[in-house]
Amino acid sequence: MRTTRTLSALALATVLAVTATGCGSDDSGSKQTLTVFAASSLTRTFTELGRQFEAEHHGVTVRLGFGGSSDLVEQIRSGAPADVFASADTKNMDKLGDAATDPRSFASNTLEIAVPPGNPAGITDLQDLTKPGVKLVVCAPEVPCGTATQSVARSASLTLKPVSEEQSVTDVLGKVASGEADAGVVYVTDVKGAGSKVEGITFPEAAGAVNVYPIAALRDAKQSRLAQEFVDLVLGRDGQQVLADAGFGKP
Amino acid sequence: MRPPGVGLPRWLYLPAGLGAVFVLLPLAAMVSRVDGTHLVALITSPSSREALWLSLRTSAASTLVCVVLGVPMAVVLARTDFRGQAAARSLVLLPLVVPPVVSGIALLYTFGRRGLLGHALHVVGVEVAFTSVAVVMAQTFVALPFLVISLEGALRTAGQRYEVAAATLGASPSTVFRRVTLPLVLPGLVSGAVLAFARSLGEFGATITFAGSLAGTTRTLPIQIYLERFDDPDAAVALSLLLVVVAVLVIAPASRATVRHRRGTR
Numbered sequence: 001m002r003t004t005r006t007l008s009a010l011a012l013a014t015v016l017a018v019t020a021t022g023c024g025s026d027d028s029g030s031k032q033t034l035t036v037f038a039a040s041s042l043t044r045t046f047t048e049l050g051r052q053f054e055a056e057h058h059g060v061t062v063r064l065g066f067g068g069s070s071d072l073v074e075q076i077r078s079g080a081p082a083d084v085f086a087s088a089d090t091k092n093m094d095k096l097g098d099a100a101t102d103p104r105s106f107a108s109n110t111l112e113i114a115v116p117p118g119n120p121a122g123i124t125d126l127q128d129l130t131k132p133g134v135k136l137v138v139c140a141p142e143v144p145c146g147t148a149t150q151s152v153a154r155s156a157s158l159t160l161k162p163v164s165e166e167q168s169v170t171d172v173l174g175k176v177a178s179g180e181a182d183a184g185v186v187y188v189t190d191v192k193g194a195g196s197k198v199e200g201i202t203f204p205e206a207a208g209a210v211n212v213y214p215i216a217a218l219r220d221a222k223q224s225r226l227a228q229e230f231v232d233l234v235l236g237r238d239g240q241q242v243l244a245d246a247g248f249g250k251p
Numbered sequence: 252m253r254p255p256g257v258g259l260p261r262w263l264y265l266p267a268g269l270g271a272v273f274v275l276l277p278l279a280a281m282v283s284r285v286d287g288t289h290l291v292a293l294i295t296s297p298s299s300r301e302a303l304w305l306s307l308r309t310s311a312a313s314t315l316v317c318v319v320l321g322v323p324m325a326v327v328l329a330r331t332d333f334r335g336q337a338a339a340r341s342l343v344l345l346p347l348v349v350p351p352v353v354s355g356i357a358l359l360y361t362f363g364r365r366g367l368l369g370h371a372l373h374v375v376g377v378e379v380a381f382t383s384v385a386v387v388m389a390q391t392f393v394a395l396p397f398l399v400i401s402l403e404g405a406l407r408t409a410g411q412r413y414e415v416a417a418a419t420l421g422a423s424p425s426t427v428f429r430r431v432t433l434p435l436v437l438p439g440l441v442s443g444a445v446l447a448f449a450r451s452l453g454e455f456g457a458t459i460t461f462a463g464s465l466a467g468t469t470r471t472l473p474i475q476i477y478l479e480r481f482d483d484p485d486a487a488v489a490l491s492l493l494l495v496v497v498a499v500l501v502i503a504p505a506s507r508a509t510v511r512h513r514r515g516t517r
Contacts, residue, residue, distance in 0.1 A: 070481050135381070140464065142482035163381040164463025165470075167478055171459065179365040180380050 032057075034226045035081055037065045037072045039088035039213070041109065041169065044193055045246045046086065052242075053233055060226060068168065069144065070095075076218065083221035084230050086213060089144045093214040100216035105251035106234050107213040107243045109187045111148055113201040114176045114194070121182035126203040129183055130158055137172050137181040140165035145172075148209040149185045156205045173198065187211070192247035212251055278495065285492055286485045293489035301467045302475035303493065309383060309471060310451035313390035317447040320391075321398035322440065326432070328399070329406035340403075347396045354392050355460025362388065363461075385462035386469050390451035397450050398443035405439020406432070445505040449498055 034053070038046045043066050050062035065072065065082065069092035076082050076096065085100060087093040093103045115123050121134050129136050138160060139146030146165065153160045166172045169186045176184040177197040184198075191200035215234055217227035233239045240250075286293070293299065328340055346354050360366045362379050372378065379385045413435060417427045433440070455473040462469040464478070472494050479487040 068481065137463065140478050142478050162465065164465050166464055167459065167474075167481075171464075174460070175463065178359055178363060180359065180363050 031059055031061065032223060032226065033061045033063055034083050034223050034230060035063045035065065036084040036086070036230060037067070037076065037080070037082040038084075038086040039069045039072070040066050041088055041187060041189060042066070042086055042213070045242050045248070048242050049230075049233060049239055052238060053230055056233075057226070057229070062230070069093075081222065082218055083223045083227040084215065084217055086215040086234070088213055089211055090214055091144075093216065096216075096218075099219050101219055103214040103216035104231070104235060105212045106215045106239070107248040108251050109189055109211045109213065109248055111145070111152055111185055111203075111206040111209060112188045112191050113203060114173060114184045114186050114191050114198040115182065115201060116176055116179045117196065117199060119199055119201075120179070123183050123201055125201070126152070126156055126158060126205050129160060129185075135180070135182045136160060136162045137164045137166060137175045137184040138162045139169060139172055139185070140167060143167060144211065145169050145185070145187060148211060152185075152205050152209045155208050188249075189247040210249070213248075281488060281491055281495075284488050286489065289485065290489050290492075293486045294493045296486070298466060298475065299486070299490055299493070302470055302472045302490070303497070305383070305386075305467065305470065306452055306472040307497075309386045309390055310448050312387045313394055313451045314444055314448040316387065316391045317395050317398045318440070318444055321395050321443070321447070322402060322433075324395075325399045325402035325406060325443075326428070329403045330411070343399060344396045346393045347400070351393055351454065351456030352460050355389060355457035358385075358389060358392060358457065358461040380461070381463045381465065381469060383462075383468055386458050386471060389457035389461045390454045393454055393457055394447035394450040397446040398440075401443035401446060402436060402439050405436040405443075408439075409435045441505055445502055448501055452494070452498060452501070 036046065036050065046064055046066075050064050053062050054060055065075075065080075067075075069087045069089060072082075072085065073087070073092050073095050076085060076099065085093070085096065086106070087103075088109075090103075090105075093100060113123060113126070113129070115121070121128075121131075123129065123134070128134065138149045141147055141150050145168075149160070163181065164175065166175065169190050172181075172184040172186050173190055173194055175181040176186075177194060188200070188202075191198055215231055217224060217231050221227040234243075324343060328336065328343070333339075349357075359380075361368055362372065362385075363369050364373065364378070364380060379388065409432075413431050414427050417431045418424075422430070453473060454471070455477065458469065458471060459474055464470045464474050470478070472490060476487050476490045476494065479490060
Protein backbone atom coordinates (compact mmCIF):
# COMPACT_ATOMS: atom_id res chain seq x y z
CA MET A 1 0.00 0.00 0.00
CA ARG A 2 2.96 2.26 0.42
CA THR A 3 3.32 2.43 -3.33
CA THR A 4 -0.21 3.73 -3.71
CA ARG A 5 0.30 6.32 -1.04
CA THR A 6 3.53 7.54 -2.61
CA LEU A 7 1.83 7.62 -5.99
CA SER A 8 -1.03 9.74 -4.74
CA ALA A 9 1.43 12.04 -2.98
CA LEU A 10 3.25 12.47 -6.27
CA ALA A 11 0.01 13.09 -8.12
CA LEU A 12 -1.01 15.66 -5.53
CA ALA A 13 2.35 17.41 -5.80
CA THR A 14 2.00 17.56 -9.58
CA VAL A 15 -1.50 19.00 -9.37
CA LEU A 16 -0.35 21.58 -6.83
CA ALA A 17 2.60 22.57 -9.00
CA VAL A 18 0.40 22.95 -12.05
CA THR A 19 -2.27 25.01 -10.32
CA ALA A 20 0.30 27.16 -8.56
CA THR A 21 1.89 28.18 -11.83
CA GLY A 22 -1.31 28.59 -13.82
CA CYS A 23 -2.24 32.21 -14.26
CA GLY A 24 -5.51 33.40 -12.82
CA SER A 25 -7.05 34.74 -16.00
CA ASP A 26 -10.66 34.57 -14.86
CA ASP A 27 -12.61 37.80 -14.79
CA SER A 28 -14.48 37.11 -11.58
CA GLY A 29 -15.78 40.13 -9.71
CA SER A 30 -14.96 43.66 -10.79
CA LYS A 31 -11.27 42.91 -11.46
CA GLN A 32 -10.44 43.03 -15.15
CA THR A 33 -7.12 42.48 -16.85
CA LEU A 34 -6.21 44.01 -20.19
CA THR A 35 -3.24 42.39 -21.89
CA VAL A 36 -1.19 44.58 -24.21
CA PHE A 37 1.63 43.21 -26.36
CA ALA A 38 3.99 45.90 -27.58
CA ALA A 39 7.34 46.16 -29.36
CA SER A 40 10.34 46.51 -27.02
CA SER A 41 10.99 50.07 -28.20
CA LEU A 42 7.65 51.03 -26.62
CA THR A 43 8.62 49.76 -23.15
CA ARG A 44 8.85 53.17 -21.46
CA THR A 45 5.96 54.88 -23.19
CA PHE A 46 3.51 51.99 -22.90
CA THR A 47 4.39 51.38 -19.26
CA GLU A 48 3.49 55.02 -18.66
CA LEU A 49 0.31 54.76 -20.76
CA GLY A 50 -0.65 51.56 -18.98
CA ARG A 51 -0.44 53.41 -15.69
CA GLN A 52 -2.61 56.21 -17.06
CA PHE A 53 -5.15 53.70 -18.32
CA GLU A 54 -5.33 52.00 -14.92
CA ALA A 55 -5.82 55.36 -13.23
CA GLU A 56 -8.72 56.16 -15.56
CA HIS A 57 -10.33 52.71 -15.35
CA HIS A 58 -11.00 51.63 -11.82
CA GLY A 59 -10.49 47.92 -11.21
CA VAL A 60 -8.62 47.34 -14.47
CA THR A 61 -5.12 45.95 -14.45
CA VAL A 62 -3.02 46.45 -17.58
CA ARG A 63 -0.64 43.58 -18.18
CA LEU A 64 2.15 44.52 -20.59
CA GLY A 65 4.19 42.09 -22.65
CA PHE A 66 7.21 43.53 -24.44
CA GLY A 67 9.37 41.81 -27.02
CA GLY A 68 10.53 41.83 -30.61
CA SER A 69 7.53 42.44 -32.87
CA SER A 70 8.06 39.18 -34.76
CA ASP A 71 8.27 37.21 -31.50
CA LEU A 72 5.04 38.78 -30.30
CA VAL A 73 3.27 37.99 -33.58
CA GLU A 74 4.40 34.40 -33.21
CA GLN A 75 3.04 34.28 -29.65
CA ILE A 76 -0.30 35.82 -30.65
CA ARG A 77 -0.67 33.31 -33.46
CA SER A 78 0.08 30.51 -30.99
CA GLY A 79 -2.82 31.68 -28.85
CA ALA A 80 -1.24 34.03 -26.33
CA PRO A 81 -4.09 35.86 -24.56
CA ALA A 82 -3.40 39.37 -25.88
CA ASP A 83 -6.07 42.05 -26.30
CA VAL A 84 -4.00 44.75 -27.98
CA PHE A 85 -0.92 44.55 -30.19
CA ALA A 86 1.40 47.45 -31.01
CA SER A 87 4.04 46.60 -33.60
CA ALA A 88 7.28 48.40 -34.46
CA ASP A 89 6.60 47.98 -38.16
CA THR A 90 3.71 47.40 -40.53
CA LYS A 91 5.26 44.17 -41.85
CA ASN A 92 4.69 42.33 -38.58
CA MET A 93 1.20 43.76 -38.07
CA ASP A 94 0.31 42.60 -41.59
CA LYS A 95 1.32 39.05 -40.65
CA LEU A 96 -1.69 38.94 -38.30
CA GLY A 97 -4.15 39.64 -41.15
CA ASP A 98 -7.76 39.48 -39.98
CA ALA A 99 -6.73 38.68 -36.41
CA ALA A 100 -5.95 42.38 -35.94
CA THR A 101 -8.97 44.67 -36.08
CA ASP A 102 -8.38 47.82 -38.15
CA PRO A 103 -4.70 48.58 -37.44
CA ARG A 104 -3.96 52.31 -37.10
CA SER A 105 -0.58 54.06 -37.30
CA PHE A 106 0.18 55.86 -34.05
CA ALA A 107 3.86 56.85 -34.16
CA SER A 108 6.98 56.88 -36.26
CA ASN A 109 10.65 56.54 -35.54
CA THR A 110 13.77 57.43 -37.51
CA LEU A 111 17.35 56.28 -37.33
CA GLU A 112 20.06 58.15 -35.51
CA ILE A 113 23.76 57.57 -34.93
CA ALA A 114 24.66 56.82 -31.33
CA VAL A 115 28.19 57.45 -30.07
CA PRO A 116 29.78 57.04 -26.64
CA PRO A 117 29.86 60.20 -24.48
CA GLY A 118 32.53 62.55 -25.81
CA ASN A 119 32.32 61.04 -29.31
CA PRO A 120 35.89 59.65 -29.25
CA ALA A 121 35.95 58.87 -32.98
CA GLY A 122 34.69 62.35 -33.95
CA ILE A 123 31.66 61.17 -35.94
CA THR A 124 29.60 63.97 -37.49
CA ASP A 125 27.59 62.35 -40.28
CA LEU A 126 26.68 59.08 -41.97
CA GLN A 127 29.76 59.25 -44.21
CA ASP A 128 32.04 59.18 -41.13
CA LEU A 129 30.80 55.67 -40.28
CA THR A 130 32.83 54.33 -43.19
CA LYS A 131 36.10 55.95 -42.05
CA PRO A 132 38.84 53.36 -41.52
CA GLY A 133 39.38 52.46 -37.87
CA VAL A 134 35.88 53.40 -36.80
CA LYS A 135 34.30 50.52 -34.93
CA LEU A 136 30.73 50.52 -36.13
CA VAL A 137 27.95 48.33 -34.73
CA VAL A 138 24.57 48.00 -36.46
CA CYS A 139 21.50 45.80 -36.27
CA ALA A 140 21.58 42.65 -38.39
CA PRO A 141 19.63 42.94 -41.68
CA GLU A 142 17.27 40.25 -40.36
CA VAL A 143 15.76 42.59 -37.75
CA PRO A 144 13.76 45.78 -38.55
CA CYS A 145 16.36 48.32 -37.40
CA GLY A 146 18.96 46.53 -39.53
CA THR A 147 16.71 46.57 -42.59
CA ALA A 148 16.27 50.32 -42.14
CA THR A 149 20.01 50.86 -41.67
CA GLN A 150 20.74 48.91 -44.83
CA SER A 151 18.26 50.85 -46.92
CA VAL A 152 19.60 54.20 -45.65
CA ALA A 153 23.17 53.18 -46.48
CA ARG A 154 22.13 51.92 -49.89
CA SER A 155 20.34 55.12 -50.86
CA ALA A 156 23.39 57.10 -49.71
CA SER A 157 25.61 54.76 -51.81
CA LEU A 158 27.66 53.87 -48.75
CA THR A 159 29.02 50.45 -47.87
CA LEU A 160 28.99 50.03 -44.10
CA LYS A 161 31.59 47.65 -42.68
CA PRO A 162 30.38 46.99 -39.15
CA VAL A 163 32.47 45.02 -36.66
CA SER A 164 29.26 43.45 -35.41
CA GLU A 165 25.66 43.01 -36.58
CA GLU A 166 23.58 42.75 -33.44
CA GLN A 167 20.23 41.07 -32.85
CA SER A 168 18.52 44.06 -31.33
CA VAL A 169 18.75 47.78 -30.74
CA THR A 170 19.51 47.07 -27.09
CA ASP A 171 22.59 45.07 -28.06
CA VAL A 172 23.82 47.89 -30.31
CA LEU A 173 23.25 50.47 -27.57
CA GLY A 174 25.07 48.29 -25.05
CA LYS A 175 28.17 48.09 -27.24
CA VAL A 176 28.16 51.86 -27.79
CA ALA A 177 27.39 52.84 -24.19
CA SER A 178 30.24 50.65 -22.92
CA GLY A 179 32.61 52.38 -25.34
CA GLU A 180 33.36 49.06 -27.01
CA ALA A 181 32.16 50.50 -30.33
CA ASP A 182 32.75 54.01 -31.68
CA ALA A 183 29.33 54.32 -33.24
CA GLY A 184 26.05 52.50 -33.68
CA VAL A 185 22.92 53.05 -35.72
CA VAL A 186 19.72 52.94 -33.65
CA TYR A 187 16.42 54.83 -33.41
CA VAL A 188 15.99 58.38 -32.16
CA THR A 189 13.90 57.13 -29.23
CA ASP A 190 16.64 54.69 -28.21
CA VAL A 191 19.19 57.47 -28.00
CA LYS A 192 16.77 59.56 -25.98
CA GLY A 193 15.91 56.63 -23.71
CA ALA A 194 19.59 55.91 -23.03
CA GLY A 195 19.97 59.35 -21.43
CA SER A 196 23.55 60.46 -20.88
CA LYS A 197 25.02 57.04 -21.64
CA VAL A 198 25.23 57.82 -25.37
CA GLU A 199 25.14 60.90 -27.57
CA GLY A 200 22.96 61.14 -30.66
CA ILE A 201 23.92 62.44 -34.08
CA THR A 202 21.08 62.98 -36.53
CA PHE A 203 21.67 62.64 -40.25
CA PRO A 204 19.47 63.83 -43.13
CA GLU A 205 19.51 60.47 -44.94
CA ALA A 206 17.44 59.00 -42.08
CA ALA A 207 14.31 60.60 -43.58
CA GLY A 208 14.48 57.94 -46.29
CA ALA A 209 13.67 55.09 -43.89
CA VAL A 210 10.94 56.10 -41.48
CA ASN A 211 9.48 53.29 -39.39
CA VAL A 212 5.74 53.49 -38.81
CA TYR A 213 4.20 51.87 -35.71
CA PRO A 214 0.68 50.41 -36.04
CA ILE A 215 -1.62 49.42 -33.17
CA ALA A 216 -4.76 47.28 -33.19
CA ALA A 217 -7.24 45.59 -30.92
CA LEU A 218 -7.14 41.87 -31.56
CA ARG A 219 -10.11 39.95 -32.93
CA ASP A 220 -9.88 37.30 -30.22
CA ALA A 221 -9.57 39.85 -27.42
CA LYS A 222 -11.34 38.82 -24.20
CA GLN A 223 -11.68 42.50 -23.30
CA SER A 224 -12.66 43.94 -26.65
CA ARG A 225 -14.21 47.12 -25.21
CA LEU A 226 -11.20 47.88 -23.00
CA ALA A 227 -8.87 46.99 -25.88
CA GLN A 228 -10.50 49.59 -28.11
CA GLU A 229 -10.33 52.15 -25.29
CA PHE A 230 -6.61 51.52 -24.89
CA VAL A 231 -6.08 51.97 -28.63
CA ASP A 232 -8.04 55.23 -28.40
CA LEU A 233 -5.84 56.39 -25.52
CA VAL A 234 -2.69 55.77 -27.58
CA LEU A 235 -4.13 57.56 -30.62
CA GLY A 236 -5.58 60.39 -28.52
CA ARG A 237 -4.00 63.58 -27.22
CA ASP A 238 -2.55 62.11 -23.99
CA GLY A 239 -1.05 59.11 -25.72
CA GLN A 240 0.48 61.19 -28.47
CA GLN A 241 1.99 63.54 -25.87
CA VAL A 242 3.71 60.68 -24.03
CA LEU A 243 5.06 59.33 -27.31
CA ALA A 244 6.28 62.73 -28.48
CA ASP A 245 8.07 63.26 -25.15
CA ALA A 246 9.96 60.02 -25.76
CA GLY A 247 11.10 61.22 -29.18
CA PHE A 248 8.59 59.43 -31.41
CA GLY A 249 7.46 61.28 -34.51
CA LYS A 250 3.95 61.70 -35.83
CA PRO A 251 2.69 58.64 -37.74
CA MET B 252 25.56 -3.17 -13.01
CA ARG B 253 23.12 -3.72 -10.17
CA PRO B 254 23.44 -7.08 -8.47
CA PRO B 255 20.40 -9.30 -9.22
CA GLY B 256 17.62 -9.37 -6.64
CA VAL B 257 17.70 -5.71 -5.73
CA GLY B 258 14.74 -4.29 -7.63
CA LEU B 259 13.84 -0.69 -8.08
CA PRO B 260 10.68 0.60 -6.41
CA ARG B 261 8.09 0.43 -9.16
CA TRP B 262 6.70 3.96 -8.58
CA LEU B 263 10.11 5.35 -9.52
CA TYR B 264 9.39 4.64 -13.18
CA LEU B 265 6.54 7.14 -13.39
CA PRO B 266 8.51 10.34 -12.65
CA ALA B 267 11.51 8.90 -14.53
CA GLY B 268 9.33 8.38 -17.59
CA LEU B 269 7.75 11.81 -17.21
CA GLY B 270 11.20 13.37 -17.05
CA ALA B 271 12.32 11.54 -20.17
CA VAL B 272 9.19 12.62 -22.05
CA PHE B 273 9.72 16.20 -20.90
CA VAL B 274 13.21 16.19 -22.39
CA LEU B 275 12.46 14.24 -25.56
CA LEU B 276 9.09 15.68 -26.56
CA PRO B 277 10.38 19.19 -27.41
CA LEU B 278 13.16 17.62 -29.47
CA ALA B 279 10.62 15.50 -31.33
CA ALA B 280 8.40 18.55 -31.83
CA MET B 281 11.32 20.42 -33.32
CA VAL B 282 12.18 17.56 -35.65
CA SER B 283 8.54 17.42 -36.77
CA ARG B 284 8.79 21.08 -37.81
CA VAL B 285 11.82 20.48 -40.03
CA ASP B 286 11.10 21.32 -43.63
CA GLY B 287 12.37 18.10 -45.20
CA THR B 288 12.48 19.29 -48.80
CA HIS B 289 14.76 22.23 -48.10
CA LEU B 290 16.69 20.75 -45.18
CA VAL B 291 19.89 20.09 -47.11
CA ALA B 292 19.79 23.47 -48.82
CA LEU B 293 19.17 25.24 -45.51
CA ILE B 294 21.99 23.62 -43.59
CA THR B 295 24.52 23.81 -46.41
CA SER B 296 23.91 27.48 -47.20
CA PRO B 297 27.11 29.54 -46.99
CA SER B 298 25.98 31.36 -43.84
CA SER B 299 25.13 28.08 -42.08
CA ARG B 300 28.40 26.44 -43.05
CA GLU B 301 30.31 29.51 -41.95
CA ALA B 302 28.56 29.55 -38.57
CA LEU B 303 29.03 25.79 -38.03
CA TRP B 304 32.70 25.93 -38.95
CA LEU B 305 33.26 28.90 -36.65
CA SER B 306 31.45 27.10 -33.81
CA LEU B 307 33.49 23.94 -34.22
CA ARG B 308 36.79 25.84 -34.41
CA THR B 309 36.14 28.11 -31.43
CA SER B 310 34.71 25.27 -29.31
CA ALA B 311 37.75 23.11 -30.03
CA ALA B 312 40.06 26.00 -29.12
CA SER B 313 38.22 26.76 -25.90
CA THR B 314 38.18 23.08 -24.94
CA LEU B 315 41.94 23.03 -25.39
CA VAL B 316 42.33 26.11 -23.20
CA CYS B 317 39.99 24.54 -20.64
CA VAL B 318 42.19 21.41 -20.50
CA VAL B 319 45.42 23.41 -20.22
CA LEU B 320 44.09 25.59 -17.41
CA GLY B 321 41.45 23.33 -15.92
CA VAL B 322 43.54 20.20 -15.27
CA PRO B 323 46.00 22.03 -13.01
CA MET B 324 43.11 23.81 -11.31
CA ALA B 325 41.33 20.53 -10.59
CA VAL B 326 44.52 18.90 -9.30
CA VAL B 327 45.26 21.81 -6.98
CA LEU B 328 41.69 21.75 -5.66
CA ALA B 329 41.65 17.96 -5.18
CA ARG B 330 45.13 17.28 -3.89
CA THR B 331 46.08 20.22 -1.71
CA ASP B 332 44.78 21.91 1.39
CA PHE B 333 45.03 25.61 1.74
CA ARG B 334 43.17 28.33 3.57
CA GLY B 335 40.18 29.58 1.67
CA GLN B 336 40.07 26.50 -0.55
CA ALA B 337 36.32 26.13 -0.22
CA ALA B 338 35.85 29.78 -1.16
CA ALA B 339 38.26 29.39 -4.08
CA ARG B 340 36.30 26.40 -5.35
CA SER B 341 33.00 28.27 -5.14
CA LEU B 342 34.44 31.22 -7.02
CA VAL B 343 35.93 29.04 -9.73
CA LEU B 344 32.57 27.34 -10.23
CA LEU B 345 30.69 30.63 -10.27
CA PRO B 346 30.19 30.75 -14.07
CA LEU B 347 28.11 27.57 -13.67
CA VAL B 348 25.41 29.43 -11.77
CA VAL B 349 25.77 32.94 -13.13
CA PRO B 350 23.67 33.72 -16.23
CA PRO B 351 25.92 33.74 -19.32
CA VAL B 352 24.99 37.35 -20.07
CA VAL B 353 26.49 38.30 -16.72
CA SER B 354 29.66 36.41 -17.63
CA GLY B 355 29.76 38.41 -20.86
CA ILE B 356 29.40 41.70 -19.00
CA ALA B 357 32.15 40.68 -16.58
CA LEU B 358 34.46 39.83 -19.48
CA LEU B 359 33.62 43.14 -21.14
CA TYR B 360 34.58 45.05 -18.00
CA THR B 361 37.84 43.14 -17.86
CA PHE B 362 39.08 42.82 -21.43
CA GLY B 363 36.90 45.39 -23.20
CA ARG B 364 38.29 48.61 -24.55
CA ARG B 365 37.40 50.48 -21.37
CA GLY B 366 37.80 47.45 -19.14
CA LEU B 367 40.20 46.74 -16.32
CA LEU B 368 42.92 45.36 -18.63
CA GLY B 369 41.58 46.97 -21.81
CA HIS B 370 43.94 49.94 -21.74
CA ALA B 371 47.03 47.84 -21.06
CA LEU B 372 46.02 45.46 -23.86
CA HIS B 373 45.48 48.41 -26.20
CA VAL B 374 48.98 49.71 -25.43
CA VAL B 375 50.54 46.42 -26.46
CA GLY B 376 48.36 46.40 -29.55
CA VAL B 377 45.92 43.68 -28.55
CA GLU B 378 42.20 44.24 -29.12
CA VAL B 379 40.04 41.23 -28.38
CA ALA B 380 36.52 42.66 -28.68
CA PHE B 381 34.68 41.68 -31.88
CA THR B 382 37.27 39.00 -32.77
CA SER B 383 37.11 35.21 -32.73
CA VAL B 384 39.49 35.33 -29.76
CA ALA B 385 36.71 37.01 -27.78
CA VAL B 386 34.40 34.12 -28.72
CA VAL B 387 36.94 31.60 -27.44
CA MET B 388 37.38 33.60 -24.23
CA ALA B 389 33.64 33.75 -23.62
CA GLN B 390 33.32 30.02 -24.25
CA THR B 391 36.29 29.18 -22.04
CA PHE B 392 34.92 31.32 -19.22
CA VAL B 393 31.61 29.48 -19.10
CA ALA B 394 32.97 26.00 -19.93
CA LEU B 395 35.98 25.85 -17.60
CA PRO B 396 33.98 24.96 -14.46
CA PHE B 397 32.49 21.92 -16.20
CA LEU B 398 35.95 20.48 -16.75
CA VAL B 399 37.24 21.42 -13.30
CA ILE B 400 34.25 20.00 -11.43
CA SER B 401 34.17 16.66 -13.25
CA LEU B 402 37.94 16.17 -13.09
CA GLU B 403 38.12 17.13 -9.43
CA GLY B 404 35.41 14.56 -8.71
CA ALA B 405 37.35 11.90 -10.62
CA LEU B 406 40.55 12.75 -8.74
CA ARG B 407 38.85 12.47 -5.36
CA THR B 408 37.19 9.16 -6.29
CA ALA B 409 40.48 7.71 -7.56
CA GLY B 410 42.23 8.46 -4.29
CA GLN B 411 45.96 8.75 -3.75
CA ARG B 412 47.01 5.13 -3.11
CA TYR B 413 48.81 4.66 -6.42
CA GLU B 414 50.36 8.11 -6.32
CA VAL B 415 51.75 7.40 -2.85
CA ALA B 416 53.09 4.02 -4.00
CA ALA B 417 54.81 5.55 -7.02
CA ALA B 418 56.33 8.30 -4.89
CA THR B 419 57.66 5.74 -2.37
CA LEU B 420 59.29 3.92 -5.26
CA GLY B 421 61.18 7.11 -6.05
CA ALA B 422 59.13 8.71 -8.81
CA SER B 423 59.36 12.49 -8.95
CA PRO B 424 56.14 14.53 -8.53
CA SER B 425 56.11 15.27 -12.27
CA THR B 426 56.49 11.60 -13.14
CA VAL B 427 53.72 10.64 -10.71
CA PHE B 428 51.44 13.26 -12.23
CA ARG B 429 52.21 12.19 -15.79
CA ARG B 430 52.40 8.41 -15.39
CA VAL B 431 49.94 7.75 -12.55
CA THR B 432 47.53 10.59 -11.84
CA LEU B 433 46.62 11.51 -15.42
CA PRO B 434 46.08 7.95 -16.75
CA LEU B 435 44.01 7.13 -13.66
CA VAL B 436 41.58 9.98 -14.19
CA LEU B 437 41.60 9.94 -17.99
CA PRO B 438 37.89 9.04 -18.28
CA GLY B 439 37.02 11.91 -15.96
CA LEU B 440 39.20 14.21 -18.03
CA VAL B 441 37.59 13.04 -21.27
CA SER B 442 34.05 13.48 -19.99
CA GLY B 443 35.00 16.86 -18.52
CA ALA B 444 36.47 17.95 -21.85
CA VAL B 445 33.36 16.72 -23.69
CA LEU B 446 31.13 18.66 -21.32
CA ALA B 447 33.30 21.75 -21.84
CA PHE B 448 33.10 21.30 -25.62
CA ALA B 449 29.34 20.88 -25.51
CA ARG B 450 28.94 23.93 -23.30
CA SER B 451 31.16 25.95 -25.67
CA LEU B 452 29.15 24.78 -28.66
CA GLY B 453 25.95 26.00 -27.06
CA GLU B 454 27.39 29.26 -25.73
CA PHE B 455 25.24 32.24 -26.61
CA GLY B 456 24.74 34.87 -23.92
CA ALA B 457 28.35 35.63 -23.02
CA THR B 458 29.42 35.56 -26.67
CA ILE B 459 26.75 37.97 -27.82
CA THR B 460 27.51 40.36 -24.97
CA PHE B 461 31.28 40.24 -25.17
CA ALA B 462 32.18 39.29 -28.74
CA GLY B 463 29.35 40.61 -30.88
CA SER B 464 27.90 38.96 -33.95
CA LEU B 465 29.52 39.12 -37.37
CA ALA B 466 29.33 36.36 -39.96
CA GLY B 467 32.52 34.30 -40.09
CA THR B 468 34.18 36.08 -37.16
CA THR B 469 31.93 35.99 -34.13
CA ARG B 470 28.56 34.66 -35.29
CA THR B 471 28.53 31.12 -33.98
CA LEU B 472 25.80 28.60 -34.74
CA PRO B 473 23.56 29.42 -31.73
CA ILE B 474 23.70 33.14 -32.62
CA GLN B 475 22.94 32.34 -36.26
CA ILE B 476 19.93 30.31 -35.13
CA TYR B 477 18.70 33.14 -32.92
CA LEU B 478 19.06 35.59 -35.78
CA GLU B 479 17.47 33.39 -38.45
CA ARG B 480 14.45 32.95 -36.21
CA PHE B 481 13.31 36.52 -37.02
CA ASP B 482 13.64 36.18 -40.73
CA ASP B 483 13.48 32.56 -41.74
CA PRO B 484 12.06 30.23 -39.04
CA ASP B 485 12.57 27.18 -41.31
CA ALA B 486 16.29 27.85 -41.45
CA ALA B 487 16.38 28.32 -37.69
CA VAL B 488 14.76 24.92 -37.13
CA ALA B 489 17.07 23.23 -39.64
CA LEU B 490 20.13 24.72 -37.95
CA SER B 491 18.83 23.73 -34.52
CA LEU B 492 18.59 20.17 -35.74
CA LEU B 493 22.14 20.42 -37.05
CA LEU B 494 23.36 21.66 -33.68
CA VAL B 495 21.60 18.82 -31.88
CA VAL B 496 23.13 16.27 -34.27
CA VAL B 497 26.62 17.70 -33.80
CA ALA B 498 26.19 17.70 -30.03
CA VAL B 499 24.98 14.07 -30.05
CA LEU B 500 27.87 13.03 -32.30
CA VAL B 501 30.33 14.56 -29.84
CA ILE B 502 28.76 13.36 -26.63
CA ALA B 503 27.67 9.82 -27.52
CA PRO B 504 31.08 8.21 -28.25
CA ALA B 505 32.70 9.92 -25.29
CA SER B 506 30.05 8.90 -22.80
CA ARG B 507 30.07 5.33 -24.13
CA ALA B 508 33.84 5.22 -23.69
CA THR B 509 33.55 6.52 -20.15
CA VAL B 510 30.94 3.94 -19.19
CA ARG B 511 32.98 1.15 -20.76
CA HIS B 512 36.06 2.28 -18.86
CA ARG B 513 34.17 2.43 -15.54
CA ARG B 514 32.76 -1.07 -16.05
CA GLY B 515 36.20 -2.31 -16.98
CA THR B 516 37.81 -1.01 -13.81
CA ARG B 517 35.24 -2.58 -11.52
